[in-house]
Structures are given as C-alpha cells and as structure tokens.
Amino acid sequence: MKTAFIFPAFISEYIGSEIQILDAFSSNFQHYLHETSKITGDDFEEFSLENTAFTENELRSQLISYVFSCSLSDTLITHGLKPDILAGYSMGLYAALHTGGAIDFEDGIKLIKQAYIISKSTIAGIESGMGSIIGLTQDEIEEIIATYKLEAEIANTNSVHSHLVTGRLDAVNHLLNNAIEIGALSVALLNVKTPYHSKLLKGTLAEFQQFISDEVPLKKTNYPIISSINQRLVKTPDDIKTEITNNLFGNINWMHSFEKLVNVGVTQFIECGAGKSLQKISRFIPGDFKIYPMSKIKRLLT
Amino acid sequence: MAKLNDKMKEEVREVVLDFFAEECEIDTEEITDESNIISDLGGDSLMFLALIEIFTKKYGQEIDLKTIGKYSIKHPVETIGELIDMQLRIIEHGNNIINLD
Numbered sequence: 001m002k003t004a005f006i007f008p009a010f011i012s013e014y015i016g017s018e019i020q021i022l023d024a025f026s027s028n029f030q031h032y033l034h035e036t037s038k039i040t041g042d043d044f045e046e047f048s049l050e051n052t053a054f055t056e057n058e059l060r061s062q063l064i065s066y067v068f069s070c071s072l073s074d075t076l077i078t079h080g081l082k083p084d085i086l087a088g089y090s091m092g093l094y095a096a097l098h099t100g101g102a103i104d105f106e107d108g109i110k111l112i113k114q115a116y117i118i119s120k121s122t123i124a125g126i127e128s129g130m131g132s133i134i135g136l137t138q139d140e141i142e143e144i145i146a147t148y149k150l151e152a153e154i155a156n157t158n159s160v161h162s163h164l165v166t167g168r169l170d171a172v173n174h175l176l177n178n179a180i181e182i183g184a185l186s187v188a189l190l191n192v193k194t195p196y197h198s199k200l201l202k203g204t205l206a207e208f209q210q211f212i213s214d215e216v217p218l219k220k221t222n223y224p225i226i227s228s229i230n231q232r233l234v235k236t237p238d239d240i241k242t243e244i245t246n247n248l249f250g251n252i253n254w255m256h257s258f259e260k261l262v263n264v265g266v267t268q269f270i271e272c273g274a275g276k277s278l279q280k281i282s283r284f285i286p287g288d289f290k291i292y293p294m295s296k297i298k299r300l301l302t
Numbered sequence: 303m304a305k306l307n308d309k310m311k312e313e314v315r316e317v318v319l320d321f322f323a324e325e326c327e328i329d330t331e332e333i334t335d336e337s338n339i340i341s342d343l344g345g346d347s348l349m350f351l352a353l354i355e356i357f358t359k360k361y362g363q364e365i366d367l368k369t370i371g372k373y374s375i376k377h378p379v380e381t382i383g384e385l386i387d388m389q390l391r392i393i394e395h396g397n398n399i400i401n402l403d
Contacts, residue, residue, distance in 0.1 A: 013344065015327075134348060135347075135351065135367050136367075140368075161351060161367060162348065162351070182371075183366075183371035184371050185347050185350060185367065185371045186347035280346070280349075281348065283352060284352070284355070
C-alpha cells in the first residue's frame with residue numbers, strides 16, 4: 001500500500017477540533033506557532049479558529065495553513081506513518097517541501113512571506129482576484145473567456161466540473177456571472193485578492209528566483225513531490241526552485257496530480273492540514289483509494 | 303427519465319441522509335427535512351454535485367449539468383427536504399426538468 005501526504009493551500013473552513021487533535025499527539029502546533037511569531041514578528045500565539053484577524057487575512061491565513069500542515073505531517077512521521085510521495089495543492093507546496101526535508105520550517109515561512117510581498121508588488125494598482133465555478137467543464141469556461149476576451153484564466157482544475165479561476169477582478173466577476181447564466185451549479189468569488197496561478201504574476205519570476213538563491217538553501221527531497229503544474233516528480237534543488245517560482249503564476253491541475261498518484265499505486269491519502277477541502281474536491285476522481293482528513297487521523301495513529 | 307415509485311423515493315432519501323451523515327460526521331437521526339444544508343450541516347455545492355453524480359450513475363441517466371444549474375437558479379435549494387425533492391425531480395424528469403414550472 002502506498003501513502004501520499006497531500007497539503008491544502010488555504011483553509012476554507014475548519015472542522016473545529018483541529019487544535020485539540022494536534023495537541024493530543026504532540027506539542028508541534030504550539031511550537032510552530034511560537035516559531036512563526038519569532039520569524040514574522042507577528043503574534044501567532046494569539047491564533048484561534050475564531051480569530052478573524054488570522055482567518056481573514058490572506059498572508060496570515062497562508063502561514064497558519066502551513067503551520068497546521070507541518071505540525072500534522074511531522075506528528076505522523078514521528079509516529080511512524082511515513083509517506084511514499086507528497087503533493088501540495090497550490091501554496092500547499094511549501095508544507096510538502098518542509099515534509100520532504102527540502103527546506104526547514106523557518107525557510108518555509110520566509111518563502112510564503114516573500115512570495116506574498118513580491119506578488120503584491122507585481123500587481124500593484126491592479127484589482128485582481130480568484131473565483132470558483134462548479135458545474136462547468138474546462139472547455140465551457142474557456143469558451144466564455146474567449147467569447148468575451150476576458151483577462152481571466154483557469155487557475156486550477158479540481159475535477160471535470162470543478163475549477164478555480166483567476167485574473168483581473170472585473171474579468172473574474174464577468175466570468176462568474178456568465179458561468180451562472182449558462183448553467184453553472186454555483187460560483188463564488190474567493191476571499192483572495194492575489195491572482196495566484198495567473199499570467200498577471202509572471203513578473204514575480206526573476207525576483208523570487210533571486211530571493212531563493214540568496215536566502216533559502218534547498219536540499220534534495222527525502223520523498224518525491226508531484227508537481228501540480230506538469231505532474232513530474234520533483235526531487236532535486238533545481239527542480240524545487242523551478243516548481244516554487246512557477247507555482248505562483250503557472251496554471252495547476254489538481255485532478256491530474258491526483259490521478260497520477262492513483263496511477264502509481266497510492267491507495268491511502270492523508271490530508272495534512274486543517275479542514276477537509278482536499279477530501280471534498282478529490283472525491284470526484286475515480287479509483288480505489290481512501291482519503292483521511294485530520295478528523296480521521298486518530299484511526300491511523302492508535 | 304424514470305417513473306418514481308415509493309421504493310425509489312425511500313432509496314433517494316436514504317442515500318441523501320447517509321451521504322450527509324458521512325460527510326458531516328453526524329448521525330442520520332440528527333438530520334431532518336428542515337435541516338439547512340449550509341448553516342446546520344456545513345454543506346456546499348460540491349456535495350450537491352456529488353449527489354447528482356451518485357444518482358445519475360445509480361439510475362443510469364445522462365444529465366446535462368447545465369440544465370440542472372439553470373433550474374436550480376430558479377428553484378434554489380436550502381434544506382435537506384428541498385434537496386431530496388430536487389433529486390427526485392431530476393430522476394423523474396431528467397433534462398426535461400428545465401421545462402417544469
């Protein structure tokens with residue numbers, strides 16, 4: 001049986017018992033909150049699931065997601081549950097890199113923060129955003145984009161009928177409205193002001209590459225990581241650097257990554273993060289596998 | 303399209319309740335027709351999509367999702383009871399659901 005650890009990007013919703021679950025198995029979560037406070041100068045020890053100062057702030061929300069993911073994956077590995085392969089959903093890449101031993105915890109925090117700063121500076125003066133469309137295919141969404149010449153694109157394909165879109169805010173809104181008109185089951189504008197996985201962020205490349213070269217020592221991974229952009233296996237420092245930088249502006253395809261994991265024999269997926277967003281979106285992919293979100297982790301450790 | 307009988311109606315109810323109980327990690331007894339899918343159960347549109355897929359496979363239907371999307375804009379679903387009714391209408395009328403009032 002092969003096991004994949006999969007890492008979410010943002011936390012769309014909490015199940016409510018994440019902190020108790022983590023604290024029951026180790027002190028990793030509290031330790032990493034403390035470390036994150038030290039590195040960022042922001043008091044992450046004030047974090048609670050109800051504290052909107054963390055949950056509704058884009059950067060803090062990414063950092064908290066990283067803390068949850070690293071805490072859980074470290075705990076699992078300490079308890080003898082090791083992955084055969086790793087996959088990060090969008091910004092979940094950083095936690096996958098930490099778990100694979102390619103970066104230490106502190107460098108993950110630095111990368112997330114710097115990616116956010118460079119992204120913001122690259123799109124300064126541009127109103128942008130992301131949205132979700134449920135119920136249309138990739139072709140149907142691309143037809144709307146082409147028809148209205150929208151500065152928007154598909155950021156991520158979660159499954160045949162579930163996509164994230166990204167781009168200029170007016171274009172994303174236009175796309176969402178048209179999607180509903182032609183029969184999407186639902187659309188939503190996400191609480192994300194940065195157009196991740198969009199051409200608008202291509203200008204981040206050189207500066208982010210330089211930052212990594214100067215500030216972040218990358219090591220070969222202990223477990224292969226599947227690229228969410230082209231589904232190749234990422235192992236070496238050079239591969240990792242390319243994946244980190246391209247992950248900001250490249251379109252990703254979670255469905256293809258997940259299918260590849262199933263095809264290489266993964267039957268057990270462990271969602272290393274708060275909530276269970278990856279379990280929800282991955283259920284549409286055919287195959288004989290089980291996904292364990294954090295709420296079901298006890299079954300694997302006891 | 304399928305002609306509904308009491309057994310099918312009961313099957314649909316059972317599948318919907320079991321699905322939400324599993325997804326929301328609660329007992330089926332805690333779910334009633336009046337349970338609000340979002341505020342009471344924490345459900346979302348991906349669950350709606352998953353249920354449509356479950357029933358189209360179960361009853362061998364070929365459904366154009368966009369038809370259901372257009373119908374659900376005019377007939378939004380908020381509770382479990384409304385969702386069960388919607389699934390029954392999809393099973394009974396298939397793509398002709400769009401022609402219903």
